[in-house]
Amino acid sequence: MRHHRTDAAPGSTSTLRTANQQRVLDVLRSGSAPGPTADLTGGDFTQAELARVTGLAPATVSNIVRELVASGLVETEAGSGRRGSAIRLARAAGIVGGVDFGHSHVAVAIGDLTGRLLAEERQPLEQGHAHIEALRLASSMLDAMTSKFDPAGPIRHIGLGLPAPVTNDVVRSSAIFPGWDGVNTRAAAEEHFGIPVHVENDANLGALAEHRQGVARGHDSSVFVKISSGVGAGIIIHNELFHGSGGTAGEIGHLTLDDAGPLCRCGSRGCLEAYASTGTVLAMMAGQLPDATLDDLLDAARTGNVSAQRALEDAGLHLGKGIASVVNLINPSVVVIGGDMARAGDLLLESARIGLRRHALDSVALTPILASELGERASLVGAVLLAAERTVLVVEHA
Amino acid sequence: MRHHRTDAAPGSTSTLRTANQQRVLDVLRSGSAPGPTADLTGGDFTQAELARVTGLAPATVSNIVRELVASGLVETEAGSGRRGSAIRLARAAGIVGGVDFGHSHVAVAIGDLTGRLLAEERQPLEQGHAHIEALRLASSMLDAMTSKFDPAGPIRHIGLGLPAPVTNDVVRSSAIFPGWDGVNTRAAAEEHFGIPVHVENDANLGALAEHRQGVARGHDSSVFVKISSGVGAGIIIHNELFHGSGGTAGEIGHLTLDDAGPLCRCGSRGCLEAYASTGTVLAMMAGQLPDATLDDLLDAARTGNVSAQRALEDAGLHLGKGIASVVNLINPSVVVIGGDMARAGDLLLESARIGLRRHALDSVALTPILASELGERASLVGAVLLAAERTVLVVEHA
CATH class of the missing domain: 3.30.420.40 (ATPase, nucleotide binding domain)
Structure with a gap:
């Protein structure tokens, strides 16, 4: 949520001016328009683009940009060819x-x-x-x-x-x-x-990063599942992070998949994390690939090691089963897989999709499961x- | 979400007047104040209570009530003793x-x-x-x-x-x-x-009914689980119904609790519904109590039939496991159990609480599970x- 300080009385001209300035600043801060962004490169906008995206009149935008440049928050750079000057947030902002x-x-x-x-x-x-x-x-x-x-x-x-x-x-x-x-x-x-x-x-x-800059962009609701040494999820609802009443929403890693499954560090048994974390998959392969890193294991799977492929497939099936609970309960329009395990790509995601179809209600069984765009940097x-x-x-x- | 039509220009006096009228109407429609309601009976308010709840000046409230009475939307009734006239929505509204x-x-x-x-x-x-x-x-x-x-x-x-x-x-x-x-x-x-x-x-x-008029009143986020012949849930987030991207959020009944469990009518196996619906519990007891209704079974459990108690306890443990997924993922501040099975009361809920503690992360394992106030009418x-x-x-x- 963006926070705007407007101390003036509601409905006054000065409030309207501040609100319009903040609208322009918000667009510049968002880095691009909500929706199709083909003609917007990086964080740069032309005045015409700002007018289109904010819905403000070109003359109003022009005034606001002048004010913002004067205040040091915004900088402009002369454009080339048919394109107008590039407008962006100043570094000094x-x-x-x-x-x-x-x-x-x-x-x-x-x-x-x-x-x-x-x-x-x-x-x-x-x-x-x-x-x-x-x-x-x-x-x-x-x-x-x-x-x-x-x-x-x-x-x-x-x-x-x-x-x-x-x-x-x-x-x-x-x-x-x-x-x-x-x-x-x-x-x-x-x-x-x-x-x-x-x-x-x-x-x-x-979840915030993938929603603002990654594959969940443009989705009103999305779930990001991070799979590394631990497994957790972040939930975006109505374009904002959802925290739940106590701030702990999204703990997908500790959904019980099997009461009699392996003990989990959380004190329960058969949690998703105990099937799909990087440590679990490496441990499954410890006999064949002792001291392997995750990337060693992924290389092995890609070059035909069927055991490595099977270890990832099993992790994916369990992951899909956990995601089935998420889509049954929360019904997001996309699920993004991040963390170290996202590097497995379709070696993991294909079986996750199968697990999802197997365990979700038919109305949500085809919710897309996509790999993170931002990877371990998310x-x-x-x-x-x-x-x-x-x-x-x-x-x-x- | 309440819908207000305000056609006047923002900031105009007429808009302000309409907004204040709607504020008073909203309070009268809500049936009582958000928060402590000890001094508010039924849908009736005094002018002083309306002023306190809306934050409007008593003189403004007095004017608005006069306008609303004139328009036929609101009626008043002379009060007795120290209490002022009762104000309520008119039946003609x-x-x-x-x-x-x-x-x-x-x-x-x-x-x-x-x-x-x-x-x-x-x-x-x-x-x-x-x-x-x-x-x-x-x-x-x-x-x-x-x-x-x-x-x-x-x-x-x-x-x-x-x-x-x-x-x-x-x-x-x-x-x-x-x-x-x-x-x-x-x-x-x-x-x-x-x-x-x-x-x-x-x-x-x-979920809406329990949030507005039942045990979930005052909770910003709550989940209502309806257990009758089917099992489903409704989710309240930020005081409004949450639907998910396709409108199907809350399908708790088809969380997979056991891959090898009984077939469910949804085409999956081991769904919560296949363990906790009224039909399942009655079927478990069909040998001992053929042709029993749910109420027959509940009577039997209350008068010491240990098999009936056990059937309800098992349904409750599975229910608690399903609720564990809900609280891990959504973290509501209360879970309400409704539908026909809610009549089982603590015969079901005690074991549901045990199932929840067993399967939820420690930070949410004590989320209250309460019986519906509105019962089968919810x-x-x-x-x-x-x-x-x-x-x-x-x-x-x-």
């Missing part, structure tokens, strides 16, 4: 940071207010790390990045992702993410970074988007 | 109809615009009936009801519930509700009734509420 913590990695990025990443870096973290240690590393990575990146200006907000259910900024499951259990992550991170931090579950961030992109969308742009009148 | 079709029954009702039922009737229907037959019966029941009910005025809108997934007014599953498959129910019903008809899944209507009440909420009140200026 601000930059934001994104941090994505995993069980065994941290990734940080800085981006502009359209959610475009300007620089990013990923480093390993020890499994079961303490949260303080992880925050310290992220903070130093971000400091190094901003000092190298010139002229960056100060970071305005940070979006931060965690691979666990998060309620009111606190990790709500000791079993899922032990080093962070009970920690008020926002408070701890704001102490380290010294600027406002917005905390989200990492699958939620992936949560990091989502963290930057979250920070960008939470940054309020105030127009200083020149 | 309009009445609406509700129709609830089941596999083997039809129920119809008329109600006022607060969603209060004024008269209701239920009749049996043959399983597998043709939709034309069912509509004909409902239509004649409704005609008889309005002719007896005097002075009723014409019915403005009808809400209509069906026990099947409904997309754009069409039943989307031949397996679930054969006599209605592919029928545009709205078009067919409007032909029979001659007034606007709004079609909904029956569990959705139950969908019918929801049908009347749907019709009432879709009826637009236009204030004719006297």
Whole structure:
């Protein structure tokens, strides 16, 4: 949700002007029009495009662009040929940071207010790390990045992702993410970074990223399933992240698929995560491919190793069964598969589609299951988007 | 969603006046204040209560009430003792109809615009009936009801519930509700009734009813599970019904609990419905209690028949497992159990709570599971509420 500050009385001319400015800024921040985007490249718009997308009169757009340029939030660049000047958010409008913590990695990025990443870096973290240690590393990575990146200006907000259910900024499951259990992550991170931090579950961030910039673009409702060492989902409803009453919606990884199945780290048995996570698939193949990485296993499957193919197929069938619960209950118009396992592509997704057809009601059995466009970067992109969308742009009148 | 027609320009005095009138009408239609309702009885309000609930000045409320009384939409009744005059929607503001079709029954009702039922009737229907037959019966029941009910005025809108997934007014599953498959129910019903008809899944209507008038009142998000001969759910998110992209969200009855479980009428195996429907529980007990009704079985369980208790307990454990998927994915703040099986009370719900704790993530394992307040009438009440909420009140200026 975009936040607009309008202190003037409702219905006044000054409110209308502010609202129209924010409309133009929102379009520039979204990076492109909702709907067909063929004639819009990157985050650049012509005045004619802005008028079409906002529905404002060309003369109004022209005035607003002049005001926004004067305030330093927007910059223009002379166009070539028939195309008018390119209009975009100015770098000086601000930059934001994104941090994505995993069980065994941290990734940080800085981006502009359209959610475009300007620089990013990923480093390993020890499994079961303490949260303080992880925050310290992220903070130093971000400091190094901003000092190298010139002229960056100060970071305005940070979006931060965690691979666990998060309620009111606190990790709500000791079993899922032990080093962070009970920690008020926002408070701890704001102490380290010294600027406002917005905390989200990492699958939620992936859902946001795929909805704004990836394959779920244009879908009013979508579900993003992140499959790496853990399995979780983020849900978009009416174009916004859906959190549920306690903030923990989307925990697909711990749907029980079989009461008598393998024990799961959450304390239950036969959870989807216990069938479809990268660790599970690698463990199935440990006899044939000891010490293999996921990419080794994917290579083997692609070059004809039928056991590797079967391990991925079984993971996919279970995944499809879990997705059947999602589409029966939530009925999204698309399901996106992300995380490390998305690299398996159709080796995983074909059987996921079969599992879905087998277990979903006929009315929703053909819901598309697509591979993430953003891959392992989805949560990091989502963290930057979250920070960008939470940054309020105030127009200083020149 | 309430629909307000405001044709005047935004920000004009006339728009403000209309908006304030609608605010007062909305409160009167809702039947009581959102939040604590101790001092509000039935659909009656005092002027002081209206001022408090709407946030409008007492003098403004007084003017609006005078206008609304003059237009015939609102009536007042002199109060007794310290309490001021009672203000309520006038009967002349309009009445609406509700129709609830089941596999083997039809129920119809008329109600006022607060969603209060004024008269209701239920009749049996043959399983597998043709939709034309069912509509004909409902239509004649409704005609008889309005002719007896005097002075009723014409019915403005009808809400209509069906026990099947409904997309754009069409039943989307031949397996679930054969006599209605592919029928545009709205078009067919409007032909029979001659007034606007709004079609909904029956569990959705139950969810609406429990949210507006039952145990889910005051919860921003809730899930209503209807367990009768079929099992379905309705989902309330941000105080409104959630439909999903194709209109079929909430199909909890066809979550697969066990791949190798009993065949389900939907064509899958081991669905929740195949464990927890009334038919399943009665079939389990057919050896000991041949030809028993659900109430016979419930009596037996209450008077110490341990097999009947066990049959209900097993249904409850499976129900809890299905609910675990719901709370993991959607994280509502309450789950309400309705339909015929809700009459089992704690004989079913205690084991449902155990099943939930066993299969849900710890952060949501204690989500309350409550029995419906409205019982088998929930969908019918929801049908009347749907019709009432879709009826637009236009204030004719006297």
